[in-house]
Amino acid sequence: MQETPKVVGIDLGTTYSLAAYVRDGRPVVVRDERGIALVPSVISFHEDGTVLVGSAAKARALADPEHTIFSVKRLMGRSLDELRREQELIPHQLVEREVEPGRKVLHVVIGGREHTPEELSAMILKEVRRRAGNPTKAVITVPAYFDDTQRQATRDAGRIAGLDVLRIVNEPTAAALAYGLDQRKQGTVAVYDLGGGTFDCSILSIQNGVFRVLSTHGDTHLGGDDFDRAIMTVVVREMGLDSTKRDPELLQHLRDAAEKTKIILSTLDSADFVLRVPSRGIDYRRTFRRAEFEELIRPWIDRSLDCCREALRDAECSPEQIDEVVLVGGSTRIPYVRQRVAEFFGKPPHTELNPDEVVALGAAIQADILAGGRRDMLLLDVVPLSLGIETFGGAVDKLIHRNSTVPAQATARYSTQFDGQTAIQINIYQGERELAKDCRKLGTFTLSGIPPMPAMMPQVDVTFLVDANGMLTVRAKEQRSGKEASVTVQPSHGLTQEEVERLVLESVEHAHEDFTARRWIELKNKAETDLRYTERALSQVGGELSREQREAVDAAIVAVQRAIQSGDVDTLHQAVAELGKATQPLAMINFNAVARAVLKDQTLEQIDAAKL
Ligand code: ADP
Numbered sequence: 001m002q003e004t005p006k007v008v009g010i011d012l013g014t015t016y017s018l019a020a021y022v023r024d025g026r027p028v029v030v031r032d033e034r035g036i037a038l039v040p041s042v043i044s045f046h047e048d049g050t051v052l053v054g055s056a057a058k059a060r061a062l063a064d065p066e067h068t069i070f071s072v073k074r075l076m077g078r079s080l081d082e083l084r085r086e087q088e089l090i091p092h093q094l095v096e097r098e099v100e101p102g103r104k105v106l107h108v109v110i111g112g113r114e115h116t117p118e119e120l121s122a123m124i125l126k127e128v129r130r131r132a133g134n135p136t137k138a139v140i141t142v143p144a145y146f147d148d149t150q151r152q153a154t155r156d157a158g159r160i161a162g163l164d165v166l167r168i169v170n171e172p173t174a175a176a177l178a179y180g181l182d183q184r185k186q187g188t189v190a191v192y193d194l195g196g197g198t199f200d201c202s203i204l205s206i207q208n209g210v211f212r213v214l215s216t217h218g219d220t221h222l223g224g225d226d227f228d229r230a231i232m233t234v235v236v237r238e239m240g241l242d243s244t245k246r247d248p249e250l251l252q253h254l255r256d257a258a259e260k261t262k263i264i265l266s267t268l269d270s271a272d273f274v275l276r277v278p279s280r281g282i283d284y285r286r287t288f289r290r291a292e293f294e295e296l297i298r299p300w301i302d303r304s305l306d307c308c309r310e311a312l313r314d315a316e317c318s319p320e321q322i323d324e325v326v327l328v329g330g331s332t333r334i335p336y337v338r339q340r341v342a343e344f345f346g347k348p349p350h351t352e353l354n355p356d357e358v359v360a361l362g363a364a365i366q367a368d369i370l371a372g373g374r375r376d377m378l379l380l381d382v383v384p385l386s387l388g389i390e391t392f393g394g395a396v397d398k399l400i401h402r403n404s405t406v407p408a409q410a411t412a413r414y415s416t417q418f419d420g421q422t423a424i425q426i427n428i429y430q431g432e433r434e435l436a437k438d439c440r441k442l443g444t445f446t447l448s449g450i451p452p453m454p455a456m457m458p459q460v461d462v463t464f465l466v467d468a469n470g471m472l473t474v475r476a477k478e479q480r481s482g483k484e485a486s487v488t489v490q491p492s493h494g495l496t497q498e499e500v501e502r503l504v505l506e507s508v509e510h511a512h513e514d515f516t517a518r519r520w521i522e523l524k525n526k527a528e529t530d531l532r533y534t535e536r537a538l539s540q541v542g543g544e545l546s547r548e549q550r551e552a553v554d555a556a557i558v559a560v561q562r563a564i565q566s567g568d569v570d571t572l573h574q575a576v577a578e579l580g581k582a583t584q585p586l587a588m589i590n591f592n593a594v595a596r597a598v599l600k601d602q603t604l605e606q607i608d609a610a611k612l
């Protein structure tokens with residue numbers, strides 16, 4: 001290293017980590033004397049207390065797997081309960097210690113000693129930091145699906161490693177930034193990230209240099225390790241080996257040889273799998289052809305593309321609407337993966353940068369921007385849980401959605417429910433569920449002093465603004481009178497990990513039930529408003545209806561009132577539709593009357609707005 005950067009971008013990966021920084025206006029990755037950038041995210045603990053990190057630790061894993069730990073990232077910000085599934089992959093004991101009443105902390109037991117995931121990640125970060133010449137500030141990347149706690153744990157790891165963490169940035173966003181896609185005025189980008197043990201596909205939108213994660217889908221148990229295992233399975237079968245599960249050392253040798261074979265197959269048409277363990281009398285060689293390997297990994301690639309399909313669906317876009325495709329992760333060096341992704345999106349993906357380096361390169365650009373190296377400020381944090389307000393009847397109208405990039409702003413227009421209503425209470429909620437009672441209340445305030453007007457006439461614009469530090473300000477302004485009120489709250493403050501995870505999980509579990517409840521509330525609101533309007537119109541211009549018309553309206557009113565009592569969504573839906581039909585003549589008469597009276601001093605546009 002010729003110089004020491006002050007700020008770096010760090011890709012803290014499940015299998016590999018690395019740093020990059022901006023030199024003379026260009027991002028470059030940090031390499032060692034041998035030109036190697038990737039640091040295996042592996043830690044090995046010696047009896048005498050020395051700790052090895054990186055390739056030295058990975059090499060030692062062959063001889064001493066029990067004192068070596070992989071995949072620490074999977075443990076970050078998680079509780080023991082959530083890690084049941086990972087336990088198989090992590091051959092170490094996990095324990096939870098109550099550090100203070102009510103607060104538990106996860107520890108990994110390695111060689112009789114206990115470490116928190118944050119401390120372990122900090123060891124990896126320290127090594128990456130050391131290789132970069134010990135900078136003091138960093139941007140660290142995390143997967144887009146990481147929640148608040150996982151992000152917080154990553155921040156903490158950075159702090160433990162002696163870094164001032166300027167920002168936590170989404171990996172797909174960093175990758176898109178590395179390709180300079182922020183230069184587009186607008187567009188949609190798909191980021192396909194196939195790493196060592198995890199896969200995710202994120203759909204991003206770019207608008208004037210600001211990225212937004214529209215959706216992200218993935219599988220935290222799909223990656224290069226599966227391809228290694230596929231090769232291992234073939235070999236184990238052909239060698240007639242068994243009980244490898246209880247032989248961690250042999251397993252490690254097999255894994256190592258399989259990964260080497262796989263990597264060679266990315267450039268050559270065939271590769272030899274070589275396993276030589278003299279201590280066991282093993283000397284084995286077998287040739288794999290690329291076509292055979294492709295056949296082996298096909299099910300996993302199919303699955304990854306299923307995730308892409310879901311991500312597209314969530315983002316409400318088709319493959320044709322994707323402007324650019326970015327490949328991330330060492331496993332996208334596999335030609336078959338590139339081919340399948342290109343076919344899926346119908347366009348060649350970006351491969352100009354090394355897929356295992358792009359995230360760090362993008363993080364470096366972001367770090368440089370934050371450190372003041374570039375003026376065109378980009379802000380890339382996200383809102384961890386959706387933010388919205390309670391609407392009449394208890395539903396939550398989400399203004400800012402989970403995963404929106406900050407600063408985020410959204411405005412929605414509301415009105416009053418009753419004639420002459422002069423105040424509106426704004427209740428602010430955070431969460432993924434549809435009903436206020438299932439979300440977390442963040443704050444409340446009242447907009448008062450609205451001049452008395454008929455229901456639905458006032459135009460109250462409610463604006464949510466989340467600033468770069470995650471502070472939420474909610475403002476309400478009545479447009480006709482100019483009356484205004486606001487409140488500032490801190491959305492993520494005090495939320496524990498369990499809460500965030502639970503909130504997100506619950507929203508998935510209860511999506512159907514919520515949907516019905518919400519539909520009922522909305523429908524009932526509409527029915528009641530329609531009834532009020534009808535009654536009013538009847539009292540004003542009802543005399544102009546024919547007898548049949550009047551009878552039809554009266555019958556429809558009774559049907560709606562009964563349907564509200566019935567509590568059945570479909571019955572009410574039907575009744576409201578009938579009322580709409582029956583009141584059409586009334587609406588025409590009424591509209592003409594109102595138009596005649598009002599047109600003198602109002603534009604048609606205003607009349608339209610008032611009807612909203
Ligand atoms: P992470 O999961 O930490 O994000 P990477 O993106 O660096 O890690 O991906 C690591 C995976 O990429 C490993 O499974 C590794 O074997 C695989 N890999 C690296 N280079 C190649 C290559 N040339 N061909 C196939 N797989 C590769």
Ligand code: MG
Pocket residue numbers: 013014195329359
């Ligand atoms: Mg990665």
